[in-house]
Amino acid sequence: MVKKVFTANRSVAEAVKLAKPQVVPVYPITPQTTISEYLAQFVADGDLKAEYIRVESEHSAISAAVGASGAGVRVFSATSSQGLALMHEILFAAAGMRSPIVLVDANRSLSAPLSIWNDQQDTISERDSGWLQIYAENAQEALDSVLIAYRVAEDRDVLLPCMVCIDGYFLTHTVEPLDVPSQEEVDQFLPPYKPYVFLDPENPMSIGTFTDPEYYMEARYAIEAAMERSKGVIAKANKEFAEIFGREYDFVEPYRCDDAEIIIVAMGSVCGTIKDVIDSLRDEGEKVGLLKLRVFRPFPTKELKEILEKASKVAVLDKNISFGMGGVLYNDIKVKTNADVYGFIAGLGGRDITPEYVREIVAKTKNPTHEVEWIGLKKEEV
């Protein structure tokens, strides 16, 4: 282990180097770009022994990733926003073909209007693709999540691709101190990849076949079942991760939730700001807490129910919008828990979520007038 000061993009690249994928097809896109650059340099310097494919689009990046995974090797790719949207079709194929690819998405808003700044609409919009999704709060979590992602995705009980989501700029371009594990530690946690079904002339298999109504539903149900099984695999991976690296992760991370009357639920980098505001509000005598959601797919219903149903009110902060419905996380929590839930849309297209906005969310949750509110919206500009 070494202490370093890195951006999350650099920390992701370090994690990839330690995970030793054999094929890395990537296409640069803001704000993911430096991941593709660091990896190219690692390969150029011989520090990462991987086939780096300079594909001509994100569609081909994920297509090459599925091909390489099908040929039996560990694969990494990374993208953002429009790039993830361009991958959309093949994301579903990757999950359906049970390719344990790990992909990092630098969360960025979707066009139009064109914006390079952060929100989480891009990955949230892929929630039904069959990929596992982990959201990181900081650069350390980004690095650690990539290692955990491989461990879980490649487990025979799972065999699903995993997306690690890191907020554009807030994480991708912000330097933070972090621990970079040693190769020995990582090798102990993440054994070399042993493919289950792969393209081998000695034992020919057909992968990605055509299916009629006789079998399609079963193939989709198999993904559902694997997603459910992944919960146990994630829990086990988290436990072993803590044993080896000394850092503990869970599906959710409660912050001062024990006696909280109001709990805010959020994902990603904004949780740092919310924790600060909660400390101030606690000093002022307000019983508020934060429940950080780390694993969005599989959806940790049990953990959410356990904590949220103790609070009198729950505020869900969504950096995404399902038009006419409010945020996606808000809807998921409303459906899956019996908590009194209010939704807040904030931070779209890089709009800052300031401590004042967090206080506004708490105030509006105390005395709700709407089920869903937009925070920080300049109404005069609409």
Next chain:
Amino acid sequence: MEISDQEFLAPGHRGCAGCGATVGVRLALKALGKNTVAVSATGCLEVITTPYPETAWDIPWIHVAFENAAAVASGVERALKSQGKDAQVVAFAGDGGTADIGLQALSGAMERGHNIIYICYDNEAYMNTGVQRSGATPYGASTTTSPPGKESFGEDKPKKNIPMIMAAHGVPYVATASIAYPEDFMKKVQKARETDGPAYIHLHQPCTTGWGYDPSKTIEMGRLAVETGSWILYEIEEGEFRVTYRPLQRKAVDEYLMAQKRFKHLTDEERERIQKNVDALCTELKI
């Protein structure tokens, strides 16, 4: 030429009687042998050969989507390379999956220089979905989306020239072929295999369903295309262009056109225009 009696594409697939695509794949795999990994684009070939839980492929095979066969092949090739395996990667995609929706992925893969063979099985329209026009549909052909009518004589654009677009990429081996000339085709597949880097073969392949002729006449139709100069067999090796087959006596294009339902609507004038275009190209190439 000795042709192996080993089969890597099993009979009993769900192709139409007289399917030209499977003839092409069967010949290509005979030329390539066992140590081959195939990639398919979505299309006729994929659908007819792999209805789960059956497969006609006796070599490893992968399909992901319609427009990405070349990109998938890139990933497969690099993954095999990273494991020190020397299996030949071959991609099969139709003319739609090549000339239209798959052109970007193909361009990228060819420009990057992957050691793959890409075979476009060209039946000159989207046959899997019921004969819609593609960029490779020839001038004058009737398809369900380029039908003749009061305001239309059928397809009004010439066939997109994909082999030449591949040659412009600097692909070290580019060839055209026809399933009706198996030795010529298989020799080209072998050359493609020996090529260091990417190889592209554009395989002309009559389609009984889409072209409208008797299923027993698939090979005959392929031969007519070449014997009339409507389809020219050539190769471009390291930039060197060479015609690989010259008909002894070029037949009239009418013989080819009139044998197919898709050209039946053409007037004498329109067929003459097609003959003129064929003559111009053949004269240039001394065919």
